[in-house]
Amino acid sequence: MRFVKASDLKRGMRLGRPIYNRKGELVYDIDHRLIDADIVQMRNSKIMGVFALDAAEPVPPMSDTEREYDRQRFLNVYALRDEMQKILFNHRANRIETIAESIVSSFEVFKKRIDFSQSVRSRDEYVCSHSVNVAILVTLMGTKLGITNADKLTAVKAALLHDIGKYVVPDKLLEGETAEEVDRILNNAQDTGFELIGMLFDGDKSVMNTCIQTHRILMNHRFGRKNDEKPTLLSRLLIVADTFDSMTAIDASGDLEPKSFVEALRYLRYNFEVFNVKAVEALENSIEMLKPGTTVLLNNNHQALVTVEARGDVLRPTVLEIKTNKIINLEDMSNRDIEIVDVIKKLDNRHVVDR
Amino acid sequence: MKSSNGYEIYVHIPFCVRKCDYCDFVSFACGADVHKMYFDALLRQIDETAETVGRVPVVSVFIGGGTPTVPDAQYIMAVLCKLKEKFDVSPDAEITIEANPNSASVEKLKVYKDAGINRLSIGLQSTEDNELKMLSRLHNYEEFLETYRDAREAGFDNINIDIMSAIPGQTIESYRRTLERVVELNPEHISAYSLIVEEGTPFYERYKDGKGLPDEDTEREMYYLTKQLLHEHGYERYEISNYSKPGRECRHNLGYWTRVPYLGFGIAAASFDGEKRFQAHSDLKRFCAGDFSAETETLSETDAMAEFMFLGLRLVRGIAKADFKKAFGRDMDEVYGEQLNKLATEGLLINGDQVMLTDKGMDVANYCMSEFV
Numbered sequence: 058m059r060f061v062k063a064s065d066l067k068r069g070m071r072l073g074r075p076i077y078n079r080k081g082e083l084v085y086d087i088d089h090r091l092i093d094a095d096i097v098q099m100r101n102s103k104i105m106g107v108f109a110l111d112a113a114e115p116v117p118p119m120s121d122t123e124r125e126y127d128r129q130r131f132l133n134v135y136a137l138r139d140e141m142q143k144i145l146f147n148h149r150a151n152r153i154e155t156i157a158e159s160i161v162s163s164f165e166v167f168k169k170r171i172d173f174s175q176s177v178r179s180r181d182e183y184v185c186s187h188s189v190n191v192a193i194l195v196t197l198m199g200t201k202l203g204i205t206n207a208d209k210l211t212a213v214k215a216a217l218l219h220d221i222g223k224y225v226v227p228d229k230l231l232e233g234e235t236a237e238e239v240d241r242i243l244n245n246a247q248d249t250g251f252e253l254i255g256m257l258f259d260g261d262k263s264v265m266n267t268c269i270q271t272h273r274i275l276m277n278h279r280f281g282r283k284n285d286e287k288p289t290l291l292s293r294l295l296i297v298a299d300t301f302d303s304m305t306a307i308d309a310s311g312d313l314e315p316k317s318f319v320e321a322l323r324y325l326r327y328n329f330e331v332f333n334v335k336a337v338e339a340l341e342n343s344i345e346m347l348k349p350g351t352t353v354l355l356n357n358n359h360q361a362l363v364t365v366e367a368r369g370d371v372l373r374p375t376v377l378e379i380k381t382n383k384i385i386n387l388e389d390m391s392n393r394d395i396e397i398v399d400v401i402k403k404l405d406n407r408h409v410v411d412r
Numbered sequence: 413m414k415s416s417n418g419y420e421i422y423v424h425i426p427f428c429v430r431k432c433d434y435c436d437f438v439s440f441a442c443g444a445d446v447h448k449m450y451f452d453a454l455l456r457q458i459d460e461t462a463e464t465v466g467r468v469p470v471v472s473v474f475i476g477g478g479t480p481t482v483p484d485a486q487y488i489m490a491v492l493c494k495l496k497e498k499f500d501v502s503p504d505a506e507i508t509i510e511a512n513p514n515s516a517s518v519e520k521l522k523v524y525k526d527a528g529i530n531r532l533s534i535g536l537q538s539t540e541d542n543e544l545k546m547l548s549r550l551h552n553y554e555e556f557l558e559t560y561r562d563a564r565e566a567g568f569d570n571i572n573i574d575i576m577s578a579i580p581g582q583t584i585e586s587y588r589r590t591l592e593r594v595v596e597l598n599p600e601h602i603s604a605y606s607l608i609v610e611e612g613t614p615f616y617e618r619y620k621d622g623k624g625l626p627d628e629d630t631e632r633e634m635y636y637l638t639k640q641l642l643h644e645h646g647y648e649r650y651e652i653s654n655y656s657k658p659g660r661e662c663r664h665n666l667g668y669w670t671r672v673p674y675l676g677f678g679i680a681a682a683s684f685d686g687e688k689r690f691q692a693h694s695d696l697k698r699f700c701a702g703d704f705s706a707e708t709e710t711l712s713e714t715d716a717m718a719e720f721m722f723l724g725l726r727l728v729r730g731i732a733k734a735d736f737k738k739a740f741g742r743d744m745d746e747v748y749g750e751q752l753n754k755l756a757t758e759g760l761l762i763n764g765d766q767v768m769l770t771d772k773g774m775d776v777a778n779y780c781m782s783e784f785v
Contacts, residue, residue, distance in 0.1 A: 287614075323445060326442065326443045326444075326445040326446060327445060327446065329440060329441065329442035329443065329446055330440070333441075334441045334442050334443050335430075335441075337443060338443065369444075370443075370444045372444075372445070373444075390484075390486040393448065393486075
């Protein structure tokens, strides 16, 4: 399964993930074979691209809960997009509580790790889609860490609104500006956005404070500035979830390849001074990182197939090295020097069906 | 570095599950990836150092932190194998690891024992759960007991327990309970320090004005209580804050106080070759990338002599004038005659061939040491 940009879509390609409309109705199911009319419609609706199955790739299994999860995600993205308009124009948030509650109740029930592969994103829904993903992640992580329901709702609201600055600035205002200028404009917009959040919750500043602290710490990290601030529990969750989704999601421009989960997770682990180790572990326990059947690249440049999930460190499962046909348990101390460096996206997942 | 009869080795493991609010040691909470990078670098550093200093004899190894029991026990085993491969580690060397309850399972403890570690130092601090909470420790008393029993089961017959006085909210009664419960367990060694509120810690922000901490009189009373109660139970004080059963003094610390040369491995670790001291940097990522640089600090003779005095006087047995002469080629009386006489007149010090602080002198040790600086 791989991401195909809208401009590269071809007749006969098959979808790797289902697509829903704003009412939550299924428009295209998984394995749907595209015809010309579909491609035209997708381009018209400004979809950036879709996950397509490779030729002869079997349809990846999708359980009912996974389908429901995917549908919920779509519904919430549409709802958030409408709500954002209201917040910007009326300075009122009517439905943000409802959206947050819906996300918490839909996702806190997932005890097992869930598959978090990204679905399609159009350019204008990018921020909403990212915000909903982050909200889902903080729900899953917060549940793993056993935080209270009230904290979970605050974290989810902060996740939904943390990028509010990007709505304040219309896309076209940023066109043709230098990177520094864009940063400056966005930062100003972010401040305006945070003030707006402050007005929304009847004197409860916790959502605003979580957003502000997360933004400040991530900006300091991005620009290599030292950070002496100790983030609150909710900020720690948001910092990890926001960074993970930004790294692994399709880039807003659709030009950059998303980073693999492995690469993103290693980045979070390495920068432990910014990304709290407990929050990162909660993330690891929330989503599927390297499930059996994933093809990976090892640091000895060999390709391998994940056969058994790791019991401890999720990045150290048991693998089958394809070239040598050798089973290697990466949790074994004698294999300590072998590491998974990346996930290979182009190989198919045929064995998943064979299991 | 100068060769010697025997080196001590200190290995710093800068990892914790979470940093305690009063701690100002160099330690970080991070995951398995960083642990691996650090240990890879640590093994390389041992190789490089061995190339410089040669296969020197080693009399003791101390693995401290952080919490050395947080990373996979196999790493500690790898470090010890490497040390034994590169240095002439004496078969009866004292090899200590620091452990925290909760991070040392019985399986882990058995691995340590198999790897040749023969002494365990467990950070209990208090047997009162509310005081442990106050210190933001991650364990309760019950969990400590489990670790202690596991350690005995794993075969450790030389165990130190760390306890702490002057904890916020601590009373004489609660401190007495801690002492009584600890001696009941019958460890070989007890370290009893009082909490120092260090700048740069969350504790400093909370208690810099002293409010909420036991007052000076209470602290003093706790100090006397420690001495008396431990003495009654067969623990002899051999250093200001350290008590042991006969013959169970910590050889590693004794070496440090008597200026035995030592090699430090890991970030923020210090080394001492008898003349110069080397202080490694404390940047974890630089270390992982292979930067093992350290700042050299050459002690002037005056500083070295002062250090000899104030480190040696921490020990109950004190220091021999002959050792001073051997180390510096000068008579102690010629250098410090005035100070020695003054402290002796005040009844704080016994000035014979062996110089030592009196009981009263120990009680005001800081004042006595300051005479030599």
